[in-house]
Amino acid sequence: MSVGLCAYAITRNHVLDPAGPPGVRLIEHRGLGLVVAEVELAPFAELEKDPAHWVNEPSEDDPLVMLARRHDIVVRAVFEHQPVLPLRFGTILRDEQAAGRLLADHHDEAADWLDRVAGHREWGARARQARPDKPAETPTEGLSGTEYLAMRRGLLAAAARTRRDGSTAAAALHEALSRHATESAPRARKSGAPLLDAAYLVPAGAEPAFRAEIERFPELAVEITGPWPPYSFVRLELSTEAVAHA
């Protein structure tokens, strides 16, 4: 186990940008291309070692981070010129024949998906409650018990209102962004998730309008990431098991 064929993306058959990442080439089949490169396998195999420090934030020189960044860079280099279907990280193929078989077995399916994402880029949007001005310090001295409770109740009600308004605004923002997108995908829900965390597949022409929507929601702190290759929109599993002996 030393060198293997790492696959990064499916794209249309074209000449790869010579200024792209070195070592990357295209395996072609009937108008489709599989973006591959020979890679050292040892760094991949070592990724699972040392699970003890996994809760810590990986640094940029963490082996996983370096390999993941490279994957993203290769996919992006192709994506600059052609539509791509990014493959899941760490796809190592047996050999070049295997790559050809993958394209042959799934030619139509892959071509359809490429048409679907062509001319689109993925954008991520995260929205949180915009932090309001800190509530004015209310003097509590000299207040009667009833007055104090009334004041506190008022402040708590205001906080609840802010939260509720945030959720409503986030739903409206999602609706507004979706109008400019061909497709949207909620991101994985986590505890303490933002009000909105979603990815959008946006046609190139609609990008200015998509981005402009954010200005209409000053009550939210919106963070936009992208443009991304359509990672979140290729929910596709290509199997070669059934056709192994066809």
Next chain:
Amino acid sequence: MDGSGSSLADVLERVLDKGVVIVGDIAINIVDIELLTLRLRLFIASAQTAKEMGMDWWTNDPFFSPQQAKRTLEANEVEQLRGRVVELERMLGAKQLEGEPS
């Protein structure tokens, strides 16, 4: 269109957790992606928590969330107590060593 500025969590989440999956005999399973994804989730969960502390201010503001104030206090106490237990264990260990015939 340079992706180097994208946040690490965003890149990892997409590269590790999304994309076309190839299964079958043409691929070699050299990396346990499930395991890596688990690592990713652990990291993102902690990063998210840190971020939320700053952004969703009210959830940690003792005034707006009285429960939170209590919880923080308890967390501090637990930490202190844990420290003292470690200290005691250390002292106890030293005592035992002293007491043992050499």
